[in-house]
Amino acid sequence: MLFKAKENKMDFIPVGSKNISRFYKDGKEESFSDQVAIELPLEIYVKYGPFENRNIKKIAMIMRSPGDDIALAVGFLFTAGIIHTYKDLLPNQESKPFQKIQMIAFAYHFNPVFPKEDRIFIVNAACGVCGAPDTDVLAGNMLYPKMGKRKFIHRDVIFNSLEKTKLNQPLFNKSGGSHAVCWFSNEGELIHEGEDIGRHNALDKVIGYSILKQQKAKMDGFLFFSGRAGFEMLQKAARAGIDVVVAIGAPTTFAIEIAEENEITLIGFTNKNSFNIYTYSDRIQ
Numbered sequence: 417m418l419f420k421a422k423e424n425k426m427d428f429i430p431v432g433s434k435n436i437s438r439f440y441k442d443g444k445e446e447s448f449s450d451q452v453a454i455e456l457p458l459e460i461y462v463k464y465g466p467f468e469n470r471n472i473k474k475i476a477m478i479m480r481s482p483g484d485d486i487a488l489a490v491g492f493l494f495t496a497g498i499i500h501t502y503k504d505l506l507p508n509q510e511s512k513p514f515q516k517i518q519m520i521a522f523a524y525h526f527n528p529v530f531p532k533e534d535r536i537f538i539v540n541a542a543c544g545v546c547g548a549p550d551t552d553v554l555a556g557n558m559l560y561p562k563m564g565k566r567k568f569i570h571r572d573v574i575f576n577s578l579e580k581t582k583l584n585q586p587l588f589n590k591s592g593g594s595h596a597v598c599w600f601s602n603e604g605e606l607i608h609e610g611e612d613i614g615r616h617n618a619l620d621k622v623i624g625y626s627i628l629k630q631q632k633a634k635m636d637g638f639l640f641f642s643g644r645a646g647f648e649m650l651q652k653a654a655r656a657g658i659d660v661v662v663a664i665g666a667p668t669t670f671a672i673e674i675a676e677e678n679e680i681t682l683i684g685f686t687n688k689n690s691f692n693i694y695t696y697s698d699r700i701q
Contacts, residue, residue: 430454453593464522476537481612491620495652573604584609596642654678
């Protein structure tokens with residue numbers, strides 16, 4: 417059964433406006449209305465237990481760009497290791513624009529295992545793991561899927577995905593204040609795009625989409641990040657079974673370590689003329 421996410425899709429980009437002054441080095445000044453990315457908190461709650469005895473638990477508080485809240489919540493719960501497959505969820509999930517709380521209903525048969533300490537995750541735009549109780553959580557104390565048969569991607573697909581990613585950032589193009597994650601097929605077809613003030617939120621939105629719309633906990637294809645590749649981004653990608661990650665920016669040492677451990681081809685500093693491959697370069701032709 418396909419999931420019916422009853423989320424009222426906003427037909428506008430989540431930006432606000434602010435009258436500002438711009439000062440120039442030569443002494444000139446001008447005033448105009450600037451467009452600014454909207455940042456609002458979202459509390460994630462889950463409803464779990466058998467039909468006759470449902471419980472409710474708060475899991476996280478996330479600062480995010482409004483929109484795709486169901487996908488964001490499901491992606492977060494998956495990459496945090498709380499859910500593992502679409503079968504852990506009830507088929508109908510509901511959401512509203514600019515809501516403050518997102519409830520995710522677990523399947524009646526699913527018995528979730530929550531973090532050892534009774535704490536909630538506090539996630540801001542800059543940090544995808546704030547509030548994690550210990551280093552086991554940071555290291556990804558969960559199962560990661562096997563990559564399976566090795567694949568190959570032509571370098572032209574990587575270069576073409578750069579321009580496609582730039583074109584599919586409506587929030588950034590309006591405000592200059594967001595990150596994007598694009599999910600491509602191995603042939604370079606854009607499957608889905610997630611955009612948010614937090615790069616980790618953008619990735620969770622894409623992973624959540626995969627689980628909700630395609631019922632896939634293991635994603636085929638590759639991911640393209642509009643910014644840098646930090647460890648939390650590689651950790652989430654590994655959890656989703658992605659084996660090629662491309663970033664416009666730089667990777668970190670911990671991100672490279674996670675890529676090596678999980679057999680992920682990690683590409684950074686991608687521009688129209690070149691890119692750097694840090695791990696498993698044999699996948700790129």
